[in-house]
Amino acid sequence: MASLWEIFMVFAKIGAFTIGGGYAMIPLIRDELVRRGWMTDEELPDIIALAQSAPGVLAVNMSVFAGYRLRGVKGSLAATLGAILPSFLIILLIAMLFTGYQDNPIVVRIFKGIRPVVVSLIVVPMVKMARKNNGTWWSWLITFIALFGVAFIGFSPLYILLVLIVLGLAVTIFNERRAGND
Numbered sequence: 001m002a003s004l005w006e007i008f009m010v011f012a013k014i015g016a017f018t019i020g021g022g023y024a025m026i027p028l029i030r031d032e033l034v035r036r037g038w039m040t041d042e043e044l045p046d047i048i049a050l051a052q053s054a055p056g057v058l059a060v061n062m063s064v065f066a067g068y069r070l071r072g073v074k075g076s077l078a079a080t081l082g083a084i085l086p087s088f089l090i091i092l093l094i095a096m097l098f099t100g101y102q103d104n105p106i107v108v109r110i111f112k113g114i115r116p117v118v119v120s121l122i123v124v125p126m127v128k129m130a131r132k133n134n135g136t137w138w139s140w141l142i143t144f145i146a147l148f149g150v151a152f153i154g155f156s157p158l159y160i161l162l163v164l165i166v167l168g169l170a171v172t173i174f175n176e177r178r179a180g181n182d
């Protein structure tokens with residue numbers, strides 16, 4: 001079983017080296033938790049779904065649910081503190097030191113260079129989750145429709161989740177009724 005200190009340090013490492021927020025954390029969380037045997041690849045989509053459906057910031061919600069899965073309430077606190085403390089300290093340091101540099105052309109170019117990396121950190125987990133679902137045509141279709149809807153049309157991820165929940169329930173009810181009539 002993972003110690004609270006180990007949980008804190010793993011999530012602190014994730015929080016310190018993730019630029020782009022919650023979605024960018026997903027591959028790092030997956031790698032750390034699965035590699036350590038704390039979670040399986042099959043459990044991760046459940047944690048992500050719970051984190052997305054709960055109010056609040058995705059990175060914090062994922063830390064709360066993963067920490068709780070590992071060590072209960074104390075694990076949630078350790079994981080959450082680990083995930084947010086590095087970002088808080090970095091932002092505090094940036095605010096104190098670089099306030100006058102936000103319009104500096106070099107700083108602007110650095111952040112423009114980081115953007116494609118953040119995009120890839122968000123897209124990779126979507127593709128991995130679709131692939132984990134045995135690569136069925138409908139899992140790929142849902143992945144690309146959601147990506148296109150959010151990225152290019154500007155749909156809210158909340159509405160996409162609500163539609164998918166309703167569709168999932170409808171398909172489940174339909175399949176259960178059809179199985180009951182056979």
